[in-house]
Amino acid sequence: MNDSGLKPTIKPIVVLVSGRGSNLQALLTRANKERWDTALGAKIASVVSNRADAEALGVARAHHVPVHILDHEEFGSRAAFDEALARTLERYAPELIVLAGFTRILTAPFVERYDGRIMNIHPSLLPAFPGLDTHRRALQAGVRIHGCTAHFVTPALDSGPIIVQAAVPVEPGDTEEQLAARVLAQEHRIYPQAIRWFCEGRLRIGRSGAVTVDAARPAEGALTAPPVESR
């Protein structure tokens, strides 16, 4: 049940992957649960990978989710790849396209075709550190707080409307791997939540481009790292 006491309709979604698949695993774990208070509100109808060797394909197969491999090297252009991707997606009529470690940049026509219906998880507190190597760059910059962002996708890379973020402290002496693991644990929390909000119709993109979330729980207040002594 959701907060209004109504059982929401399960929405078909397709997940696009290129690599490890830990976010896919986090989504599938929730999608397969029967209890609505922990469920995703979505059925993962298919998983599409642009790489045949993506570990994420094994994750999908283990959950009996139909997979498709579209090797981008077999297409003459980004546009041709995106057209084939769109044809594959349409077989499942997805309400939402979920990028989970999908490393291909999508063309503007593709993104515009699914305007407001493509979501991504990015391993930084956007707009800080768009692009690659976010944890290394965060350590180099000496930031005290790092994190991850679930956002809608627009043609400009890692710049779309922000849905939800989670922050983690950067600990003294952190390695890139330690920091990445701390952030990844939060990705696995916020991404299912963002998808569930979408499926429940709780997300609105305003004219300014900012997202409004109709969520029952209030925000939790300030986060500081290192902790600040209160007076």
Ligand code: GRF
């Ligand atoms: C995650 O860090 C995600 O934020 C980024 O790519 C990585 C994918 O990891 N977009 P996984 O394949 O979900 O394990």
